[in-house]
Every structure is written in C-alpha cells, then in structure tokens.
Amino acid sequence: AQSVAQPEDQVNVAEGNPLTVKCTYSVSGNPYLFWYVQYPNRGLQFLLKYITGDNLVKGSYGFEAEFNKSQTSFHLKKPSALVSDSALYFCAVRDFRSGAGSYQLTFGKGTKLSVIP
Amino acid sequence: NAGVTQTPKFQVLKTGQSMTLQCAQDMNHNSMYWYRQDPGMGLRLIYYSASEGTTDKGEVPNGYNVSRLNKREFSLRLESAAPSQTSVYFCASRLAGNGVETQYFGPGTRLLVL
Numbered sequence: 001a002q003s004v005a006q007p008e009d010q011v012n013v014a015e016g017n018p019l020t021v022k023c024t025y026s027v028s029g030n031p032y033l034f035w036y037v038q039y040p041n042r043g044l045q046f047l048l049k050y051i052t053g054d055n056l057v058k059g060s061y062g063f064e065a066e067f068n069k070s071q072t073s074f075h076l077k078k079p080s081a082l083v084s085d086s087a088l089y090f091c092a093v094r095d096f097r098s099g100a101g102s103y104q105l106t107f108g109k110g111t112k113l114s115v116i117p
Numbered sequence: 118n119a120g121v122t123q124t125p126k127f128q129v130l131k132t133g134q135s136m137t138l139q140c141a142q143d144m145n146h147n148s149m150y151w152y153r154q155d156p157g158m159g160l161r162l163i164y165y166s167a168s169e170g171t172t173d174k175g176e177v178p179n180g181y182n183v184s185r186l187n188k189r190e191f192s193l194r195l196e197s198a199a200p201s202q203t204s205v206y207f208c209a210s211r212l213a214g215n216g217v218e219t220q221y222f223g224p225g226t227r228l229l230v231l
Contacts (some may be wrong), residue, residue, distance in 0.1 A: 009157075032218055043121075043207055043222035045161075051218060094218065104150075104175060105220060109159040114174060 002027045004093050007107035012079045014116050021076040021111045023091030033074040033093030034105065035065055039087045047073075050074060061085070080116045088112050119143055122224035123208050129229045130198045138193040138226050140208030148211040148222065149191035151175075151183060153204040160207065166191055198230045 003026045013019045032051055036044040047058025055067045058059040065076045076089060097102055138146045142149065146152040147168045152160040152175075162175030180202060182194045191210075195202060205227050209220040 034219070036222075040227075043224045044209075046219050046221065049218060103218075104162055104165065107160040109157055 001021055002093055002104055002106045004091050004108040008111050009109075010112045010114065012114045012116060015083055016080050019078050019081040019085070019113065019115070021089050021091075021113060023074045023076065023108060024072050025074060025091070025093045026072065027093055029069075031074075033065075033067065034092040034094075035059065035063070035074075035076050036086050036090045036092065036107075037061075038090065038110075044090065047076070059105045083115045083117050086113055086115045120219055121208055121210055123206075123226050125226060126224070127229075130195075131231050132199060133211060134198050135194070135196050136198065136228075138206055138208075139190070139196075140223060141190045142193065142208075142210040143189065144210060144212065144221065146210035146212045146221075147186070147188075149185065150209040150211075151191070151193045151227075152209065153177065153209045154207060154225075155204050162208075163193065166167070166175075166216065175198040180227075190222045195228075198228075201228045202228065203230045 034049045035047040037047050038044050047063050050057045050059050050067045058064045063078050066073045067074050088110045090110050092105040094103055121142045131206050150165040151163040154160050161177050163181050164175055164183040166172045169188045184192045205225050207225050210221040211220045
C-alpha cells in the first residue's frame with residue numbers, strides 16, 4: 001500500500017525565516033510526489049511535483065522541494081517565509097493501478113503553516 | 118476557463134435526505150475524482166472516473182454513488198444522508214497523458230448533515 005506521512009500537524013515560523021514542511025512516503029515502485037496548498041475556505045492548489053530528474057524541484061510562489069530517495073522524503077522548503085504563506089499544506093504520492101487507466105493520489109493529513117509577523 | 122466548478126457551495130441536510138453534488142470541468146480532462154476532507158484526516162478518495170463511461174471505487178465509497186454524465190461532468194449522490202457524511206467535498210480533474218500528472222481541484226462543497 002502507498003502512504004504518505006506528514007509528521008508535524010503545525011509548523012510556526014517567523015516572517016523572513018526559512019521554512020520546511022516535512023513529508024515522507026512509502027511506495028512499491030518509483031514515486032511521483034506532489035505538494036498542494038489550501039488557503040482557508042478554498043480548494044487545493046498545485047504547488048510542485050517530482051516525476052523524475054533533478055532532486056530539487058522548484059514550484060510556485062518561491063517554494064521548492066527536495067526529493068531524497070534514500071530517506072524516502074520530499075520536504076517542502078522556502079528560503080524566506082511570508083505571512084501570506086500561512087495555509088494548510090498537503091503532500092501526496094501517486095498510487096498507480098495498472099490496468100485501471102488512471103491513478104489515485106494518496107494524501108498526507110496536512111500540515112498547518114503559520115508565519116508570524 | 119473556469120477550471121473545475123462545484124455546486125452547491127454549502128448545503129444542510131437532515132438525516133435520511135438525498136442530494137446530488139455537481140462537478141464540471143472545462144479543461145477537456147479525461148479523469149475526474151471525488152474526495153472528502155475531514156479534520157486531521159487529509160483528503161480521502163470516494164470515487165473516481167478514469168474516462169467518460171467508467172467509474173471506480175476509492176478508499177471510502179460506502180454511502181455514495183457517482184455518475185460520469187459526459188466528459189465534463191461528474192456527480193456525487195448521497196441517497197440517504199448520515200451525520201458521518203458531514204464533510205467538505207472536493208472534485209478534481211486530470212488530463213491523462215505522458216508526464217501530465219497534476220490534479221486540479223474545485224472550490225469544494227460544505228455539507229452538514231443534522
């Protein structure tokens with residue numbers, strides 16, 4: 001079974017400081033990994049994805065994520081946090097079912113990021 | 118493009134009532150999905166449709182039915198609502214193809230079952 005763990009329910013960081021939101025995964029084959037962000041009362045917005053290639057993936061709003069195969073991690077990072085980054089962040093892994101013609105994403109439980117002015 | 122739209126935005130039901138949540142996408146995507154979001158649980162897949170004319174169960178399908186009406190529309194029906202179905206429901210779509218993996222989400226429907 002595929003799974004994703006986000007070990008921190010909440011992360012607090014001061015504005016201007018670097019931020020990290022942690023994610024580890026478990027899949028049987030090669031992972032396709034995603035980060036989504038959810039602002040209050042809104043749907044999920046795609047931030048970035050890792051399919052193959054460079055381990056450092058750059059995404060929207062200055063976010064990046066580092067894929068580490070040996071540690072089975074895909075942590076989300078940003079060099080300098082903004083108050084407007086405060087939101088709920090979800091990590092997700094592709095769960096491919098051969099023959100189904102589609103695939104399912106398995107989501108973590110989410111991490112609430114609060115950036116303090 | 119409106120992307121993925123959902124109606125209604127908010128609904129209150131009494132136990133035992135039925136309702137249909139509507140979802141439409143204008144991105145010509147092949148695959149569509151229904152999720153529910155509950156506090157501390159993340160998103161859980163209810164049903165998905167790989168392509169027009171096909172549907173399949175996800176992680177939590179009990180108490181729900183779906184219809185892929187055409188390529189644009191994918192509806193979720195609660196035949197007899199229960200308080201355990203109080204949740205926020207999200208629809209998503211994806212263009213199935215080489216390297217195109219991203220799912221795009223609608224704004225959600227908040228459902229309260231009394």
